[in-house]
Amino acid sequence: MLKPRQMSRLFIAASKDQMEPIIQELYRHNVFHIEDFVDQAKEEYAGFRIGMPLSGASEVSSELIKIRSLSAAYMVKPDDEGPETIRRTYEIRSLIEQDLPVIEKETEGLTAMRSRLENEEKDLEQKIAGLKHFENIPVDLDLLRGYESIVVFAGFIAHDVVPEVPHDRFYYPSKAGNFIVIAVPVEHRVTVEKALNEAMFQQVQIPEETGPASNAISSYQLQTISIKEQIEANKKKLAENREKYAGFLLACDELLTTDVSKAEAPLRFATTDQAFVAEGWVPVDEVEPLTRAVNDATGGKCYITEIPIDFEHDSVPVEYDNPSFVRPTQLIVDIYSRPKYSEIDPTLIVAFIFPLFFGLILGDVGYGLLLLVVSLLLRRYFKRGDGAQLVNILMIFAISTIIFGLLYSEFLGFKLLWHPLIFSRHMNIGGEGGEGAAIPGLLVMAIWIGIIQITLGRILGMINHARMDHGSHRVKAVFANLGWLLVMWGILVAIWSYFAIPYMPDLMKVPQIAAGLNIATITGILMVVIGVIFIARENILDVFELPTIISHVLSYARLVAVGLSSVAIAMVVNFIAIGMIIEPQLEHLSIVGIVIIIVGVLIFIVGHIGNAALGLIGGALQSLRLQYVEFFTKFYKGGGQKYNPFGIKRRFTEE
Amino acid sequence: MADATMTLEMIQASQVGLKAVGAGLAVGMAGIGTGVAEMGIGSAAVGAVAEDKDIFGLALLFTVIPETIVIFGLVVALLLLF
Numbered sequence: 126m127l128k129p130r131q132m133s134r135l136f137i138a139a140s141k142d143q144m145e146p147i148i149q150e151l152y153r154h155n156v157f158h159i160e161d162f163v164d165q166a167k168e169e170y171a172g173f174r175i176g177m178p179l180s181g182a183s184e185v186s187s188e189l190i191k192i193r194s195l196s197a198a199y200m201v202k203p204d205d206e207g208p209e210t211i212r213r214t215y216e217i218r219s220l221i222e223q224d225l226p227v228i229e230k231e232t233e234g235l236t237a238m239r240s241r242l243e244n245e246e247k248d249l250e251q252k253i254a255g256l257k258h259f260e261n262i263p264v265d266l267d268l269l270r271g272y273e274s275i276v277v278f279a280g281f282i283a284h285d286v287v288p289e290v291p292h293d294r295f296y297y298p299s300k301a302g303n304f305i306v307i308a309v310p311v312e313h314r315v316t317v318e319k320a321l322n323e324a325m326f327q328q329v330q331i332p333e334e335t336g337p338a339s340n341a342i343s344s345y346q347l348q349t350i351s352i353k354e355q356i357e358a359n360k361k362k363l364a365e366n367r368e369k370y371a372g373f374l375l376a377c378d379e380l381l382t383t384d385v386s387k388a389e390a391p392l393r394f395a396t397t398d399q400a401f402v403a404e405g406w407v408p409v410d411e412v413e414p415l416t417r418a419v420n421d422a423t424g425g426k427c428y429i430t431e432i433p434i435d436f437e438h439d440s441v442p443v444e445y446d447n448p449s450f451v452r453p454t455q456l457i458v459d460i461y462s463r464p465k466y467s468e469i470d471p472t473l474i475v476a477f478i479f480p481l482f483f484g485l486i487l488g489d490v491g492y493g494l495l496l497l498v499v500s501l502l503l504r505r506y507f508k509r510g511d512g513a514q515l516v517n518i519l520m521i522f523a524i525s526t527i528i529f530g531l532l533y534s535e536f537l538g539f540k541l542l543w544h545p546l547i548f549s550r551h552m553n554i555g556g557e558g559g560e561g562a563a564i565p566g567l568l569v570m571a572i573w574i575g576i577i578q579i580t581l582g583r584i585l586g587m588i589n590h591a592r593m594d595h596g597s598h599r600v601k602a603v604f605a606n607l608g609w610l611l612v613m614w615g616i617l618v619a620i621w622s623y624f625a626i627p628y629m630p631d632l633m634k635v636p637q638i639a640a641g642l643n644i645a646t647i648t649g650i651l652m653v654v655i656g657v658i659f660i661a662r663e664n665i666l667d668v669f670e671l672p673t674i675i676s677h678v679l680s681y682a683r684l685v686a687v688g689l690s691s692v693a694i695a696m697v698v699n700f701i702a703i704g705m706i707i708e709p710q711l712e713h714l715s716i717v718g719i720v721i722i723i724v725g726v727l728i729f730i731v732g733h734i735g736n737a738a739l740g741l742i743g744g745a746l747q748s749l750r751l752q753y754v755e756f757f758t759k760f761y762k763g764g765g766q767k768y769n770p771f772g773i774k775r776r777f778t779e780e
Numbered sequence: 781m782a783d784a785t786m787t788l789e790m791i792q793a794s795q796v797g798l799k800a801v802g803a804g805l806a807v808g809m810a811g812i813g814t815g816v817a818e819m820g821i822g823s824a825a826v827g828a829v830a831e832d833k834d835i836f837g838l839a840l841l842f843t844v845i846p847e848t849i850v851i852f853g854l855v856v857a858l859l860l861l862f
Contacts, residue, residue: 460836460837679852758841
């Protein structure tokens with residue numbers, strides 16, 4: 126909690142013939158984060174080279190590519206499938222030898238057939254489309270071509286043309302375009318062409334068919350139907366195969382991925398002709414079991430030791446170490462940046478404050494229940510990965526919204542049975558009276574939240590600088606953070622000594638010293654001055670940032686502002702739907718009235734769903750922003766390296 | 781011609797109304813200012829994040845810097861109203 130998982134730096138050296146068993150053990154334990162060896166001509170690594178892959182790596186890779194292309198053909202993705210059957214690796218290996226070529230051939234045949242059929246279907250469609258133009262021509266198509274002394278023009282034209290030469294023509298005006306077929310003796314070709322072009326003639330190829338166009342069309346249509354049937358059968362076959370092979374393909378993929386990463390591991394090690402060295406990171410509590418396992422596997426023929434961490438140069442991989450209910454929030458922190466190894470991991474704090482702010486903003490029992498239902502429904506579709514974590518966050522949001530809804534006494538903008546337990550947000554909309562919203566109280570509450578969170582952020586900043594910095598800079602940085610705190614509180618104390626603000630200390634009664642200045646005012650001014658000195662000692666330019674103290678604290682007013690706007694929309698929806706549409710109709714019920722009431726109910730439903738969606742987006746973004754911008758900037762740097770151990774969690778296979 | 785003189789109630793009512801107008805202007809125009817300022821930063825930030833996802837935090841930070849303006853507008857509006 127508040128700290129990432131503690132890591133040890135492990136150094137493994139052995140002769141090359143032990144490489145394979147060691148890689149097996151490291152992979153099986155799935156805890157060793159390999160520090161890739163980079164050939165940088167470092168002194169202690171003189172004479173070392175990057176290793177060569179184990180034998181068989183390229184064969185396994187090409188097998189894996191085949192499996193992946195099959196998975197792509199069947200659109201099989203590991204996240205969509207539950208691990209129904211776990212297969213043994215030796216079974217799969219023999220199956221890969223026997224079945225894979227068969228499956229490959231079958232699939233190739235099916236996909237080739239699919240593309241052939243689809244092409245044929247497209248061809249037929251084009252032919253039919255071409256023939257459609259000639260449907261109304263009362264002449265067989267073979268009579269329209271093959272003459273030596275006559276030319277036939279067919280195509281679309283802007284208006285009818287009657288050439289002053291002997292000719293024969295059919296003209297069909299229609300909305301899609303006027304169609305003309307005109308036959309003239311060859312010697313008049315040029316004249317007619319000119320006349321046609323003047324009428325914006327667009328020539329159409331005369332289809333190579335015999336008999337009337339409609340006959341050809343119906344025969345092609347019959348063919349299309351049979352092609353479509355074949356496509357359906359092909360699709361069905363593919364779906365059946367997918368059902369049959371999905372599990373097998375996923376297991377193969379997993380097994381071969383395992384093989385490939387094992388075979389390619391030496392590429393990340395430093396090797397000489399006879400020996401190799403692997404360096405990496407292991408969580409402290411995993412060092413002992415891993416060391417024992419590797420020693421057992423090699424019969425003691427390897428050298429493993431922990432080497433001290435050099436915080437200046439090493440970039441220690443970071444793995445969160447949080448209780449399970451905080452885990453969804455890790456995603457939120459990761460989006461900003463993973464914490465550095467030596468800095469405070471803010472996930473736990475954010476896990477509480479983020480939903481709290483969301484609830485403060487949306488705070489409505491009805492919307493909370495709506496979000497809860499949505500999150501429960503989404504749970505079925507997102508079973509693992511980031512999606513599942515986001516659904517969990519949504520659920521926490523929903524619960525927080527319900528709790529604050531009870532406190533605000535709000536249900537879809539209506540008042541619940543009791544008086545709001547904290548400040549009321551019920552506005553006076555539609556002129557129906559009521560108490561109105563306690564806006565000053567709400568605002569002061571938001572400001573207090575801001576003051577508290579910023580103070581917390583600065584204190585964490587002091588701790589971080591004390592931990593991470595060195596020498597004189599460390600002292601200066603810690604005092605600069607203290608300086609920011611002093612300035613903020615100094616300004617507050619000075620304000621309190623002049624103005625009485627509700628729900629804040631009133632320092633106006635403190636004894637006066639001189640010229641309207643009382644002790645509190647002077648204390649406040651002193652705090653500001655000392656604070657500014659502390660800030661300036663670290664970096665004089667930071668003094669120009671002083672106004673951000675005010676803007677950051679006031680920024681928390683958005684907690685109230687965004688919330689009030691969603692309450693206002695909810696109340697307006699209620700007023701329009703019920704006050705303006707439904708209630709007047711209920712007084713004198715009529716048939717038309719019932720229709721209008723239904724419209725009113727629709728407005729009510731659509732309005733509230735829209736407002737819930739807006740509230741979700743607005744609430745989540747605004748409270749996220751308060752974490753990222755107002756809170757994290759005070760102490761959080763991030764930029765840590767993700768802990769990515771060598772190995773995978775097996776889901777479809779076992780030894 | 782309408783009577784040009786105003787009663788006390790009318791003056792008070794118009795004072796309240798003008799306050800509300802002022803508050804609306806404060807929030808609205810500050811909002812426009814913020815929007816204009818965030819326009820450029822936001823599009824640049826989206827482009828930068830598309831190039832390198834790791835700078836999301838910093839990009840967000842730059843994007844929201846002008847939001848201070850609208851918050852000051854909001855505060856002015858609230859001071860006018862209460």
